[in-house]
Amino acid sequence: MSEKAAMVTIPEQGSGPEAEPPDPGPTVLRDCADAETHVGSVCFKHGPPRLLGVELEWLLHRPPEPRSAPDAAALAAALGPHAPPGLSPNSPAAPLPSGSTVTVEPGGQVELASPPSPDLATLLQAVTADTAALHERLAAAGLHPTPRATDPVRPPRRILQLPRYDAMEESFDRRGPYGRSAMCSTAAVQVCLDPGEPCDLGARWAALHALGPVLLAAFANSPTLHGRHTGWKSSRWVCWQSADPARTAPPPAADAGGADPTRAWARRVLDTPVLAVRRPGRWLVPRGITFAEWVRGALPEPPTTADLEYHITTLFPPVRPHGHLEVRYVDAQPGRRWALPVAVLVALMSDPATVDQVRAVCAPAAGRWTSGARHGLSDRVLARAAGSVFELALRRLPAVGAPQWVVDDLADMHEHQVLRGRCPADDPDLPGGPTS
Template sequence: MSLQNSADIENMCSRVWIKPIKGNRAGIEKMGLEMEMHAFDSKTLAPIGTENSKLNIQTLLKRIGEIAPDAKLKYDEATGLITTVFLKSGGNFSAEPGGQVEYSSDPYEKLSDLSENVADSLKLLEKASAGELFFLSHGTNPIAADDQPLLLPKERYKIMTRYFNSAPYLRGIDMMRHSATVQANVDIFGDENWEDAVNLTLVLIPLTSKLFANSKYFKNKKSQFYSERQEIWANMDPSRSGIPANLPFAENIECEYAIWGKKAFVFFVDGLPIEEQPLYGELTFEHWLKNGYKGTKPTVESWETHLGTLFPHLRLRDFLEIRHIDAQPFEHTLAPIAFFSAVLKSRKVRSQVWEIIKSENIDLKNLFHSQEDYSKVHFPLLDFASSVLEDLKEKEGVQSLKAYKKFVEQKNDYWQAENALNFVKKNNTLFPSEEFLKHLK
């Protein structure tokens, strides 16, 4: 179905991806995670897929598909490359452009079930790697070279590479090939609950960015920033990243998100060859809608695809996709998911979180433009989240947050290393499943 004019995008608020999350789903609210990690040859420590690495990402994905019962493989139509391995047990493995291995879970009602699923899936990854890979969960790849190649050259990643190379003063290539996150996905049902949860999440993002920082080593150097990954994402593409300027406390959140989305640059137009795709700054969705582009007009499917190419800190889907968190050490991966599932749990809980924020005299009006260090609110928020999970008898969640609080106190010690290579040697593991469960047993 073709879109006719700009007003159609405002109408899309009630149809594609945005309005449906406002109370049109029913059932039990659940949460899930997406975790990205770096992999290195266990003998040479070369990043997976590079010259001195025995395994490449295609071989690893193929092995997972072979050993996982009744797994299904997804292939890139244009190149024939394996892109995703869907597990019968729930969740899937895939790969990011720079060879980052990603695991995406199914959603679960209980953190205990989520943690069991993640641990079992990581065991599959360990079995597939057969001792040939070390794994590290860190917000940036500490030892990948500046010219880290495109290690999963599927068509969409080639298009993104061309787009970001057309703006070399931005950090799109670093985002694609060097960064890693753990992402919390949280269900919120009901219109009023959803609006409150969106606004609270938007406020919590700048308050917790430092709390969840874990990317101190980058391109064989120690970063000057508290989070190199967050610096990358802040300078990746201002039209599609960060927090949309008018979104917090908007009168109509879903339409404000749509208006922001139509002003973002387009990098994928279905049906055009790679060399004909728009470059950075060339085409906004709004311009495409009004004027067409190289004989094409956008459709409803084009709008859906475009929304999926936006990278805000909070992506609005049929759940809240919280994306600002650096990849954590494996033993702390559950903590941010436990945190956000707790503080967004109910209107009563959220009202108490709002009170904690107010009690710290945080200036919400200037929050999204401030460079202030909000560490003063970190422990009150962690402690409150722990108490919520304790009431819910979510033992794994409570343990993860208590362990994370200790980690925050010792984070600078954790980051100490003679150089980036030594940091990787000190913190890599053959057995991410065991590390993941370290504080949960």
């Protein structure tokens, strides 16, 4: 938005105390220091950790026709009143019975976003109910969730024709084919946690990044993509990391474990190239211009705070600050096992002493993101760390109110997979498994 467009004409107002000043609109940014300050204010909402959330994504298929993908009209009809406006413009976008909302990703993946919950039991109960309601609607239309985190058969095909996805595709295509696969052929479990008080933020941020390679490996669930075995346990991770590393890569070790993640994240936001400049009638997709360079005048019209907030949504690192901390490194899981990474993360981030233990047991596995994605728990360093992490989580689950079925499922995974150096990608009983 230009400076001129950001200005408003002030209408006549009443003079009484009830009169409210008009909204001045987004602020034009002309200084990188102001932009960094704004990043910190919108990305980190401090306070005691109180709320939890999760976003679940599923690739869909029709069992008799594995290569058949739903088109936009069929998916909109299946979702009915829960369809998002981007898929069905006249939809009321009604929440599911327990309050979760439904969105759709570019390739037709369906996403459920839970309401913020005060505790793990409430979260799991709401999401379990809403997942059942959502899958029942989809099943009535012949659509079923794929148990893997990447599409094992079909090539990427975008069904949503929206300016955001047009811009992402144009930008990603400059680097190669991985962006289309990431957008259209992957699914994840994304866990949302409060950042915590300023004095605890650095430790919580460091612990979530220390856990990254370990949980990436333990929950890796995407060994096949587009009809072939890729040689990676998490092909989803490879797609996103190859699409645009400036946007998706883990932070350097100093930033992942630093005491002041707010400043490090603000620098990263400003140093990342702008994916899209939203303007009426046409979105621009500039080449290689960082947001800091935009602030300094690299584009004809200066950016506003609204432009900056949108730019933040085009970064997809393993842990993304969104007011809350959005953990993005876990592959989608089969059946009800989506609850296990949620429970593990909630348990391990439940108190400062546990956070410190997490950092200690994960320290030997620091930075092993690529090995975790390629080898899963065949990497012995990651396997040892995962064994300790799962034991710690199991000990903490009663304190965070985990229901018994979650405790049992996690104990089963610990015994039959983690302690044996295996991950879901090694399961031959799932489509796309090692013997498929």
